[in-house]
Amino acid sequence: MVLYRDEAIVLRAQKLGEADRIVTLLTRENGKVRAVGKGVRRTSSRFGARLEPFMFVDVQLHVGRSLDVVTQAETVGPYARAICEDYGLYTAGAAMLETAERLVEAEREPAVQQFWLLAGALRSLAGHVHAPGLVLDSYLLRAFAVAGWAPSFTDCSRCGEPGPHRSFAVALGGAVCSRCRPPGSTSPAPETFSLLAALLAGEWDVADASDVRHRKEASGLVAAYSQYHLERTLRSLRMVERDDAGTSRAGGEA
DSSP states (O other): EEEEEEEEEEEEEEEEEEEEEEEEEEETEEEEEEEEETTTTSSSSSGGGGTTTTTEEEEEEEEOOEEEEEEEEEEEHHHHHHTTSSSSHHHHHHHHHHHHHSSSOOOOOOHHHHHHHHHHHHHHTTTOOSOHHHHHHHHHHHHHTTTTTOOOOSSSTTOOOOOOOSEEEEEGTTOOTTOOOOTTTOOOHHHHHHHHHHHHHHHHHHHTTTOOHHHHHHHHHHHHHHHHHHOOHHHHHOOOOOOOSSSSSSOOOO
């Protein structure tokens, strides 16, 4: 039996048989791994609750023919409960997990930057450090930058002319000058460009002080940018709703 140990974030869990579960993990050293948690759906399971989406765990697995098998799991970051109890946090977190699974497509290829980026975003989300929508948009921008699709919010993304500029073109990678501006480009407010740049750079003092209308405009651009580069719709992103405070709502206060 070949055993290995790694830190992991649970991206997805699926039922298998009467008592087992297949979990998709984003691990620190081994990238994306799919594994079986045997008997984890039984109430007597020692670590079933630790293999739920959003959990940050230290796991031991043994290598299987098609799927590995989880033999131990210890909690590192118990984020699932805090996130799942709040609709705004849950929908933002679900969009993060889906994005991470899409961006790290190949299994067993290390994606250390993506791992730590997601871990930090979930910790911030569970701790109510910033508005969920801001955490989500910052995560999406930075995750795509790590994947090689870094947007530009100051200089022209096509010719490099120093900005600021007034137009945004998703297909060209962000801000565009008047000469490079293609038909159909949007014209966000200057404050929206500043917010997007702050979210990408992690300048939270600027992001937290932003106005709700600029947050909503920024979120629309981030969603369009994400879906363009993934070449498909993020199902969970459609569930994220913004309220007047820039957080999320589902029929009442979250």
